[in-house]
Amino acid sequence: MHTHTEHRTTISIDALAGLFPHQVATATELIGLGLPGDELTDRCRPGGQWQHLLPGVLLLTRKPPNRPQWVQAALRHAGAGALLTGVDALHLHGMRAVPVAGRVRVLSARPVDPTPEVGVIRVRALPPPVLRKGFLTAPLTRAAADAVRALLPDVEAVRAVLTEVVRRGGVPVADLARALARGAEPAHRVLADLAGGVRTVPQAWARALLSDLPLPPPTWHVELETAAGVALGTADAWWGEQGLAWQLTPNPDDHRLTAAGIIVARTTPQELRQSPTTAAKALHNAYRQSAGRPVPEVKATRMTTRP
Numbered sequence: 001m002h003t004h005t006e007h008r009t010t011i012s013i014d015a016l017a018g019l020f021p022h023q024v025a026t027a028t029e030l031i032g033l034g035l036p037g038d039e040l041t042d043r044c045r046p047g048g049q050w051q052h053l054l055p056g057v058l059l060l061t062r063k064p065p066n067r068p069q070w071v072q073a074a075l076r077h078a079g080a081g082a083l084l085t086g087v088d089a090l091h092l093h094g095m096r097a098v099p100v101a102g103r104v105r106v107l108s109a110r111p112v113d114p115t116p117e118v119g120v121i122r123v124r125a126l127p128p129p130v131l132r133k134g135f136l137t138a139p140l141t142r143a144a145a146d147a148v149r150a151l152l153p154d155v156e157a158v159r160a161v162l163t164e165v166v167r168r169g170g171v172p173v174a175d176l177a178r179a180l181a182r183g184a185e186p187a188h189r190v191l192a193d194l195a196g197g198v199r200t201v202p203q204a205w206a207r208a209l210l211s212d213l214p215l216p217p218p219t220w221h222v223e224l225e226t227a228a229g230v231a232l233g234t235a236d237a238w239w240g241e242q243g244l245a246w247q248l249t250p251n252p253d254d255h256r257l258t259a260a261g262i263i264v265a266r267t268t269p270q271e272l273r274q275s276p277t278t279a280a281k282a283l284h285n286a287y288r289q290s291a292g293r294p295v296p297e298v299k300a301t302r303m304t305t306r307p
Contacts, residue, residue, distance in 0.1 A: 089143035092132035261296030
């Protein structure tokens with residue numbers, strides 16, 4: 001409900017929740033609605049009904065702010081046209097490889113003072129906005145690039161983000177490489193893995209493990225069949241001259257592989273991450289075992305896609 005004063009229309013305090021769904025508003029917006037500045041100050045005092053989140057940005061409740069409220073506050077702080085980016089934007093795009101934490105990051109074409117809670121990335125021109133759950137966000141490629149820069153030097157977090165964005169988000173590796181053209185060298189190594197066929201974080205760990213072993217390179221992601229053309233199943237990595245298959249995920253066809261005379265080495269993602277030395281030793285032993293026996297007659301075909 002509105003009441004009229006001599007100079008402006010004043011809105012009822014009870015109506016503010018409908019105007020600001022996240023209960024986040026700037027002081028300018030509230031004064032424009034007719035609330036006196038003194039009343040804003042009183043309501044934000046200790047024990048008052050509201051609180052200051054950022055300079056000039058208020059939370060219209062005394063409850064601790066949640067993440068969406070911080071996001072809204074960051075966008076309000078950055079001003080009109082600002083876009084959410086980084087990990088928060090990735091979550092709104094449906095990418096959840098890493099949790100949201102730390103500063104909310106926004107893109108702005110105008111100068112904005114950063115705060116401990118908000119990181120402002122100044123750009124000459126803003127990319128086309130994407131509306132996600134009521135928030136204006138940067139496109140997925142830009143959001144991923146900004147997330148990667150914020151996550152470095154945590155290479156595993158960077159790997160998780162880039163792998164998910166490529167695998168689930170469908171972003172071409174070349175687009176990410178252009179977005180990360182300046183600096184971010186560890187990210188370029190991850191992108192090289194992705195360009196080489198890596199599509200999951202465990203696959204990247206597996207390739208890193210192999211780089212420390214005196215084994216020839218395997219063929220990745222193959223379909224196996226007998227000489228007569230009977231399908232045997234798939235292998236994550238395959239050494240044809242030894243008849244050795246390496247599985248990184250549970251495979252219901254493994255019994256067919258072993259029945260055909262193939263040695264199957266199994267390593268879980270947890271082992272790759274937590275016990276790489278033990279996993280490497282087990283794989284090396286399997287390779288040595290396979291080298292001292294007749295090679296089964298098996299045909300391997302490289303898989304063009306990976307589910």
